[in-house]
Amino acid sequence: MIQTDEELVLLSKQGDDSSFQELMRRYLEPIYNFIRQYIKTEADSDDVTQDTFFKAWKYIKKFKDGNAFKPWLYTIAKNTALDHIKKKKAVHFSDLDDLGHDVDFADTIKDLEPLPPEIFERAELAKELNQALETLHPDHRAIMIMHYHQDMTFEEISEIINTPMNTVKSWHRRSIIKIRKYWNKKKR
Amino acid sequence: MTTDPSYKKLFDMIETEQVPTHIFDAVVSRIHHYRTIRARIYLTAHIALVAVTIASLIPAIQYVTIEATHSGFMQYISLLVSDSSSIISNWKDFSLLIAESLPILGSIACITALFICTNSIYRSLKYIPKVTIKRYA
Incomplete structure (x- = not known):
């Protein structure tokens, strides 16, 4: 039986590594392609993708039950990508605001x-x-x-x-x- | 606003990037590494706490002994052992005397140190396997 994202999140919160890895398998490609919209180089996109999933694992215990997992994960991805861009200063941040x-x-x-x-x-x-x-x-x-x-x-x-x-x-x-x-x- | 399905059809043709195969394993390794480091930090902290509490037990026990001697508690206890029959007949007064002479502060210090020590030993034992465990396959 295919488990929903929220069921997998619940198990991940209890320390079940295989559940979190299943979530990673589901979202690795869409998140990677989402991050590529912000970051063009492959190496940097790799780093940001890794950071995103690591942060998701680290803060999953704070994830509120009843909320949707997908938007939460994408928000982490976007914020991580923007932080990376700021650090690298590859793009003037004001350009992103334009x-x-x-x-x-x-x-x-x-x-x-x-x-x-x-x-x-x-x-x-x-x-x-x-x-x-x-x-x-x-x-x-x-x-x-x-x-x-x-x-x-x-x-x-x-x-x-x-x-x-x-x-x-x-x-x-x-x-x-x-x-x-x-x-x-x-x-x- | 409604959009024509032709846009959906268009985007179905988009070239998406292939996810590099190493990313999944890299994240799993990173999680394992983080857990190991965290376990080592906690283990070190708990071992330090065990050492500190054992070190603090010695002066705590000495303090209890001094306090008990000065308050007369030790004398009352030896009296209880040597002349229990007269103690039993005056048990109410004797109980009050014992209560007044209890080395409270020293006892609290000893019990607290013992509790923290045993708790830290228990947690240290819990973290030892996490520090040495092999990478999750």
């Missing part, structure tokens, strides 16, 4: 148009998508990955990145528009 809080045209759009089907016929679609994502702010990029690739709700995402849900939706909208603009430029 999210454009002003309401613009994107926020007034209710529904976004579907992608044109010919996009899916492009030979290097995956590579181009990664390049398109590179043009986004790390938080916006993380939102797109978490929502579309890791099937997280906007509510979970807002909890992880500690941002109001409407702001998350607004950033999501802008990211989609930016990605579409990227492809429109590629067409020309």
